[in-house]
Amino acid sequence: MDTEENGKLASFLKDAEVKVVWREEEKTKVGRGMIKNDDENFVYLVGEKGTVIVNKKDVIAIKQ
Numbered sequence: 001m002d003t004e005e006n007g008k009l010a011s012f013l014k015d016a017e018v019k020v021v022w023r024e025e026e027k028t029k030v031g032r033g034m035i036k037n038d039d040e041n042f043v044y045l046v047g048e049k050g051t052v053i054v055n056k057k058d059v060i061a062i063k064q
Contacts, residue, residue: 009035013035013062015034016035017034018034019032020059021062022060031047032048034047
């Protein structure tokens with residue numbers, strides 16, 4: 001995960017605290033933190049509890 005090659009989403013929300021909601025195993029999950037990077041398949045969310053890698057297909061919403 002190289003910070004020099006940020007994806008479009010990471011560049012757009014640079015240094016912004018966000019809330020990401022996604023679907024995982026028939027449950028709705030919520031993560032809070034900063035999007036450090038994204039690629040064509042995944043979003044890398046870094047928060048207080050660590051890093052979460054979420055598949056973009058499972059993302060329901062991103063709130064700034």
